[in-house]
Amino acid sequence: MNDFINLYKENLIAKNKSNNTIEAYITDIVGYYNFLKENNIDPLENDYSVNCYVQAITETKSVKSIERCVIALRSYYRFLSDKNLVKEVPKFPKVDRNERRDIGPILTVEEVEKIINCIDISNIKGVRDRAVLEMLYGTGIKATEAISLTVDDVNLDLNFITCKDGRGLERIIPFGRAARNAIIEYLSQREKISKDEKMLFLNLNGKGLTRQGVWRIVKEYNEKASIKKIINLNTLRHSFAIHLLENGANPKIVQQLMGTHVMNYMDLYFDYVSKDKVNISYNNFHPRA
The missing domain is CATH 1.10.150.130 (Tyrosine recombinase, N-terminal domain)
Incomplete structure (x- = not known):
């Protein structure tokens, strides 16, 4: 090149x-x-x-x-x-000149469950795929962060991962029961793929899963679940954030979980949070409600 x-x-x-x-x-x-x-x-x-x-x-x-x-x-x-060095010029995505960035379609909780429930976990590929999707949705990490996780980055005793972003900044992110169960099941079968590779998520050849591999997983089960929304690698991440906010999570905590680079998206997240959810959160948490 x-x-x-x-x-x-x-x-x-x-x-x-x-x-x-x-x-x-x-x-x-x-x-x-x-x-x-x-x-x-x-x-x-x-x-x-x-x-x-x-x-x-x-x-x-x-x-x-x-x-x-x-x-x-x-x-x-x-x-x-x-110069005939490539067959064609690729199609470039449009860049919105508005500083407010588009986060694309957001999945509902029911749609996320539909995607995960359609995975066939009778084989190691399905077990791995479910662990990948549960981790993406259960922690809100980016695909590049997920493929950078090592086995040692996962603490199953306290249910958290240690994650580093592209700038080397480290953060600790908890995960729930669904992600924990999926990871435990995956780790119990992971040795069938490789006993030596330190990366957490592996392809079926025993090497670390790539960003492209994660995209194929996301795309495959989105299509199997017949979800009509055009999703991308960040869809589960953004859905994670919005579902937390809709259920009354502190925005500062959501930002910390996802990393400082999410600051540009916080206003867009609030646009997705329904007014009914805001009213419920107000009534539940305000001392004079």
Whole structure:
């Protein structure tokens, strides 16, 4: 890929682009390839890889930075297409210029249960898949955080995981009975896949599960459950947050559970919380209600 990037850089220089523009574009493209490498995503899956990257950076970058990344990548892929180095330019997701980000469709509690209940747990794949989905929904962690968990990060005595985000910030997140039972069952069968691998969630070849692998799990059972909503890798995470808020959880606690990068979404979460739920929470918790 370095050869492609160097060719593209020479093309930008030939077009008399400013040094700042060239540096910014190359930085964005290198960041894109680093992301693909870290998450074991095939760069040849153009539509998938681009969408994964744009979705990931919406958690940490401003709208202007996201727009610049998309412009840089679109320009890069057009160059590759013109040189017949790729078959086609991938379809890029639209970036909402409104600072308020779209969190997409939210699953109801019943829809989450429908997805998890449709998993066939008579085999190791189904047992693992249920553990993955229960962990995503039961803790609100991101897919990249889930695939980074090791066996030692799970405390089944006190029911919590130790999780690190992309910036290395550590947080402790509790999980409930459903996630605990799913993890216990998975760990009891995990040795059938591998006895040596330290990562918690494994693919059937005994290697750590990838972000792409998690997406396939989410997509598979969403389709099996006949959920009509177009979900993404963050759907269970956002549903976790909103379901907590709807049941009266302290917003500050929700933010701490999900990590500081969720701050940009808190206002959007409140938009989803029904007024009836707000009234119930008021009546239950206000001392003068």
